[in-house]
Amino acid sequence: MSGNRLKGELKALEGDNAVAEAMRQINPDVVAAYPITPQTEIVMTFSEFVANGLVDTEFLAVESEHAALSACIGAALAGARALTATCGPGLALMWEMLWIASSWRLPIIMNVVNRAFSSPLNILCSHDDAMGSRDAGWIQLYAESQQEAYDNTLQAVRIAEHPDILLPVMCCLDGFVLGHTLEPVEVLPDEVVKEWAGTYNPCYSLLDIDHPVTYGAADFTDYYFEHKRPQWEAMERAPKVILDIGEEFGKVTGRYYHLVDSYRLDDADVAVVVLGATSGAVRVAVDRLRKNGIKAGMLKLRCFRPFPAQQVVQALQGKKAVAILERVAFFGAEASPVFLEVATAFYLRGVSTKLINYTYGLGGRDTVPGQICGVFQDLIDITQTGKTEPIFRYLGLRDF
Amino acid sequence: MAKDELIEIRWHGRGGQGVVTAAKLLAETAMKEGKYFQALPEYGPERMGAPIRAYTRISSQPIVPHCLVTEPNIVVVIDPTLAKIIDVTEGIAKGGMILINSPLSPAELRSILNYAGEKVGTVDATKVALNTLKRNFPNVPMLGALLKATGVVNKTNLIYIIKYKMGATMSREVVEANIQAFEQGYNECQID
Incomplete structure (x- = not known):
């Protein structure tokens, strides 16, 4: 600074x-x-x-x-x-x-x-x-x-x-x-x-x-x-x-701004990609997991258009598994908008990191750090089993 | 306030009782004290009389999350009828407390709520409001009770903020009545 x-x-x-x-x-x-x-x-x-x-x-x-x-x-x-x-x-x-x-x-x-x-x-x-x-x-x-x-x-x-x-x-x-x-x-x-x-x-x-x-x-x-x-x-x-x-x-x-913003990402094994205010809850989750020796990290997208493909790939390549969290009801595609961008950017650069997609927080549903910790746990499971299905998941959706 | 200490407060009340105002007055007092803060209303369809919740976070460190408070250190129930309808003690953190607008004693409330937590405080904030403000705004007396029960902010600073914020839009008489309401809420709060 x-x-x-x-x-x-x-x-x-x-x-x-x-x-x-x-x-x-x-x-x-x-x-x-x-x-x-x-x-x-x-x-x-x-x-x-x-x-x-x-x-x-x-x-x-x-x-x-x-x-x-x-x-x-x-x-x-x-x-x-x-x-x-x-x-x-x-x-x-x-x-x-x-x-x-x-x-x-x-x-x-x-x-x-x-x-x-x-x-x-x-x-x-x-x-x-x-x-x-x-x-x-x-x-x-x-x-x-x-x-x-x-x-x-x-x-x-x-x-x-x-x-x-x-x-x-x-x-x-x-x-x-x-x-x-x-x-x-x-x-x-x-x-x-x-x-x-x-x-x-x-x-x-x-x-x-x-x-x-x-x-x-x-x-x-x-x-x-x-x-x-x-x-x-x-x-x-x-x-x-x-x-x-x-x-x-x-x-x-003293406040510097970029296209993307990383949090404890450099040495992370598993990472969450997020944009907007939920980034704060992800930061808290990352800190909690780090205390337990889990190498978790976050990539926050500040800029979505234009999509900063190069910066996203640079920040995430080498991670074992990545979850993309999106606050959007997006119908008829295989996954949500940010996921599609990240997957394309990875594929075009020959990066084969395992990716999953969560939709969360629709209509104001609150999303707390404990739920994000659950996402990281899913990522850790993927690193162990190698299985990513289902790619498209819901976070905080009730069964009734 | 100890370093790294984060105080999280949940407010229960009904639309029109000044729940959000109370959450904000406390937050602005924290700012005056050089602390970090958030005041978050939990919005639904806004209408008079509907149960609403709001939250205040106060910390010596920057506050990172923007989600709602799930494990409050302090719960303040501004409307006396809510305790029978919803679980106002839900999620209270270990060592936390609940303050309720009620003519009953803390022991009676403890029994009604089946609450075994550390501290319960009661004050008849509706009576105080009707005595001082001549209207049912129990929010400021409950701020008085909160300051009696905790040192979350300094009392003089909170009185200053009440005068400053309310003084911007209200007559001198109304502001004075609110200070009286605050003091009575403070003095009459019983804690057990």
Whole structure:
């Protein structure tokens, strides 16, 4: 850690408020949003900042999430820095516009406070929403803590607007688990964030009438395919930019950010891959097992899109067995999204580590360290028997 | 607070009684004392009168997990009717305690709950609330009982936080009544 790292002010903040605080400090040109539990506190708190004159933002209280993202898209086309937030069904209602934001290369920042999809009706945490939109051309970052939710939002602005990237960024935080839980968050001084975020200089603004451009023209068999190519290329460039900005953020704050984050993994025999707030329970489980002489470790994915295949393989190769934990109900594939990425990355690099997949915590079901210890025990069994079936397993699912 | 010590508290109450507020006031007092903390509400369909739970963690070290508390050191039951409906003693850690809003004595409660744990505390927090606040908000008197039973945070600091947080949105008279409610809860709590 840098010796001259900056000390921010410690505040007691819920995850939603920590995000709103980051948005206040970024002072975006436009925020268009529609409230939905458990994201509401972000929009509500930010609208209070607007009402109290603490930001210069044009705040649009729109009629739906489709309109929220559409308004952000319109604002970004006009050259504005635009932010929004949503979750679950709200993200679903934005679906069409997600693809438009990314294909127009608009650096919109959206916090997604992860929430399960109905039905049955559920307002609590699953990663169904963000995982469902994983192929929409947005960069996706996941937070383990309220501090990371705050820090990711600040970094997202720089990542999205980087001239090599120009893609929208989704910052995910577990609904209620982070969104509504009060924790200490180190908040940077306003002037530091102002300097960090800088000013957004759009490359192609519709309002730059000296350099007219067209967005959204009809594009059929002639060039549609070619116009997709820059999106792939921007995603390919993203890992380096995310790492560079994570490093630069670390120099300012002492909190360094990467694509993946390892915990006691170097000499581990068995490992769990996880993303989001459950990483904390995995850390506790790893510590408990290490006390008993079991070499357990964790790999946390901070960045899921683009998928950091190289970093994941580097971190996990040589492990005897690996479990991928996912908070998602994902139907019809052999396993869940992260597992499929890890398995592909391993196969393409000739790594044959044994892999199993757990779905856990759907609809807010709590997952505690004792259950994670059970996962590690399953991995140890696999190292002894060599048998991985069934590949797809449930953690904390009751029989009744 | 000893190094590495983690205190985990589970709050039981009903929607509208200030359960989450109590969990947060305690957490914010911990922050004032330079400790690490979490205040976690366990959300369901939020409605007045429904049983709800909340949790507070306080530690001298950074708090790593974000899951709910399963083995609390302290359970605080803000609503007196809940003890008959749900197992409020579930999972209490060894050496832990339970504090209940009740006009009964700790010995009577111990017998009703069939609880053989180390400490039981009772205070008629509903009566205290009605006397001081003229409304049924038994959360602050139960904070008083908690401070009588444990040194989880400093009493003066908690009073400061109550004044500071409530003072932001409530009249001076209401804040003063809450301090009275806190003091009465503290003084009238019986521990066995």
